[in-house]
Amino acid sequence: MRFMREVSDEALLAGYGAGDRDAAVAFVRRFQHRVFGVAVSVLHDGALAEDVAQEAFVRAWRHAAAYDPRRGAVLPWLLTITRNLAIDAVRARRVRPVELGDLPVSLASGDPAPDERSETGDAFERVQRSLRQLPVEQRRAVMLAAYGGRTAREVGEAEGVPLGTAKTRIRTGMLRLRASLRPEHAAMEDRPEGGAL
Amino acid sequence: MRPATCADVQALAPEVALGLLSGAERAEVYVHLQGCAGCRAVVDDMVGVVDDLLIAGPSVEPPPGFESGVLDRLAAVAPTPAPARPASTGRRRAARWMALAAAVVLVVVGVFLVGRRSSTTRVPEVRTASMVTPDGQRVGRVELGRNPRTVFLAVPGWKPWGTDKASYALRVTLDGGHTERLGPFPLTGSRTTWGSPARFDTTKVRKVAMVDAAGYVYCSATFT
Numbered sequence: 194m195r196f197m198r199e200v201s202d203e204a205l206l207a208g209y210g211a212g213d214r215d216a217a218v219a220f221v222r223r224f225q226h227r228v229f230g231v232a233v234s235v236l237h238d239g240a241l242a243e244d245v246a247q248e249a250f251v252r253a254w255r256h257a258a259a260y261d262p263r264r265g266a267v268l269p270w271l272l273t274i275t276r277n278l279a280i281d282a283v284r285a286r287r288v289r290p291v292e293l294g295d296l297p298v299s300l301a302s303g304d305p306a307p308d309e310r311s312e313t314g315d316a317f318e319r320v321q322r323s324l325r326q327l328p329v330e331q332r333r334a335v336m337l338a339a340y341g342g343r344t345a346r347e348v349g350e351a352e353g354v355p356l357g358t359a360k361t362r363i364r365t366g367m368l369r370l371r372a373s374l375r376p377e378h379a380a381m382e383d384r385p386e387g388g389a390l
Numbered sequence: 391m392r393p394a395t396c397a398d399v400q401a402l403a404p405e406v407a408l409g410l411l412s413g414a415e416r417a418e419v420y421v422h423l424q425g426c427a428g429c430r431a432v433v434d435d436m437v438g439v440v441d442d443l444l445i446a447g448p449s450v451e452p453p454p455g456f457e458s459g460v461l462d463r464l465a466a467v468a469p470t471p472a473p474a475r476p477a478s479t480g481r482r483r484a485a486r487w488m489a490l491a492a493a494v495v496l497v498v499v500g501v502f503l504v505g506r507r508s509s510t511t512r513v514p515e516v517r518t519a520s521m522v523t524p525d526g527q528r529v530g531r532v533e534l535g536r537n538p539r540t541v542f543l544a545v546p547g548w549k550p551w552g553t554d555k556a557s558y559a560l561r562v563t564l565d566g567g568h569t570e571r572l573g574p575f576p577l578t579g580s581r582t583t584w585g586s587p588a589r590f591d592t593t594k595v596r597k598v599a600m601v602d603a604a605g606y607v608y609c610s611a612t613f614t
Contacts, residue, residue: 225452234447269444320443321446374584
């Protein structure tokens with residue numbers, strides 16, 4: 194038996210999904226900054242981001258019972274829900290798609306704010322390092338897709354390149370990130386599929 | 391149109407993970423993934439890369455009233471509670487959310503008046519013990535939260551007998567020998583966790599046993 198200082202994310206989610214009021218407050222307080230951060234990063238609209246972020250918590254409550262810890266931790270599960278809702282809002286409400294300059298300053302420029310570094314620590318630096326290793330065209334394409342919610346066609350239009358080139362940049366960028374962030378799984382060879390990068 | 395091949399799907403794996411495919415493309419990929427563990431692993435890996443990008447995203451203070459806004463939304467969509475809910479709660483689930491929303495508003499006002507406090511003011515304690523089968527095999531763990539009172543079970547080592555789904559309950563033994571029962575709940579090949587609020591004092595728990603419908607103890611944990 195061991196004592197821990199805080200209930201685990203999984204246990205908190207279970208209590209949240211079961212309707213426990215204390216667990217609900219704790220769950221929202223634990224993750225609201227990260228959830229709102231992703232929503233703002235995609236939407237670049239505070240009011241809409243607040244709406245989407247709150248809805249993300251509702252959706253997490255609805256689907257808490259379906260969460261499987263073997264597929265990943267609670268935080269990325271919750272942030273994926275948030276990102277998907279935010280991208281749906283971009284497409285459905287014709288919100289101005291985020292430009293590269295609107296993206297999270299730290300991720301776009303490589304200069305994290307002090308509080309961001311303390312919040313995400315090693316994960317942030319690891320991802321930063323991997324992104325910096327990408328050719329700038331691939332980094333822009335991946336970030337526009339991941340945080341901008343842009344489809345490959347929209348990335349191509351934004352960057353002034355053909356659809357095929359945009360797809361290649363996204364795919365190759367993601368493959369290189371995978372090789373850098375998950376080297377033990379990177380069995381696929383990094384093969385540009387032809388065309389300009 | 392020919393069915394998607396492994397080469398097709400693996401080339402599309404980044405776009406699958408990023409959610410960039412059209413409905414038709416996505417359907418075609420998913421048909422292939424249903425029957426191909428290798429391609430599922432590649433797509434899962436790419437999903438992990440997207441997770442890494444999200445985890446490294448910014449942490450931004452939401453506007454005032456955000457918490458109560460979430461609880462208001464939950465109160466608006468919460469269903470009527472099931473009959474199996476503990477009698478001691480005795481209130482409709484929606485009413486609980488509304489009461490909670492009101493309480494959070496009061497807390498927020500209080501924080502504003504006395505100054506900003508750390509979001510980690512409430513730090514509940516948790517006790518954890520391994521869930522072990524009668525023949526000594528560790529199959530998971532159980533967590534007991536003190537405040538809030540919660541019980542969380544994770545048994546990834548559970549193996550179904552005969553069918554892929556079974557129903558279990560938790561038999562909780564407290565100080566003095568009194569027992570409480572939580573559940574029933576299902577376990578399947580894809581879902582091996584379960585959690586519940588506890589109406590009893592979790593600091594007084596001495597043993598937790600996972601029992602099947604016939605009362606057979608599949609695994610148990612002891613707390614000293």
